[in-house]
Amino acid sequence: MAINRVLIALFSVVAILTSLSAVAQGVPPEGSVSVIFTATPIPAPKPMSIGGGREFVFMNQAMAASNEAGNPVLNNMGGRCQLSRLTDSSAKTAEIHGFCTYVDKDGDQVFEQCDWMPGSPNNCNITGGTGKFEGLQAALVVTIDPLKSNFDGISQVIGHKKGTYKFAKTN
Known part of the structure; x- marks a missing residue:
């Protein structure tokens, strides 16, 4: 009877340590990002005309992302972008x-900043996150393709984000 209790306790400790190790290894410390995403304003x-043939607009976009590289960074995440x-x-x-802010099924978030300048690649940087994404950093190049929509007044794009990520130490 005492041996059974010891064995049950030992197996319980092993199971807990194994599950903690699996959680800690959920996101590799660095890797590639190859994400396909959709955006819908x-x-x-x-747009508002500001003279000289220029227009200014604020955009609020609903996002969906899937990482083809096979890791959890921007994988199966919904999001929102607010852009000018x-x-x-x-x-x-x-x-x-x-x-942009993305969220996964566990409620962990990824934060992204985007700056696209004429004549330069479209760049976004992951600047951190919460939960398993805390300390996440990435430099991404973004390409987009507008989609033909059959829904009046709604435009959609599909795009790719490619680059590498790593986790920065946080204090």
């Missing part, structure tokens, strides 16, 4: 700045 943005866009129709350029 909610509501449709309404300045377009210059005479120069045929657009400049975009803003922030």
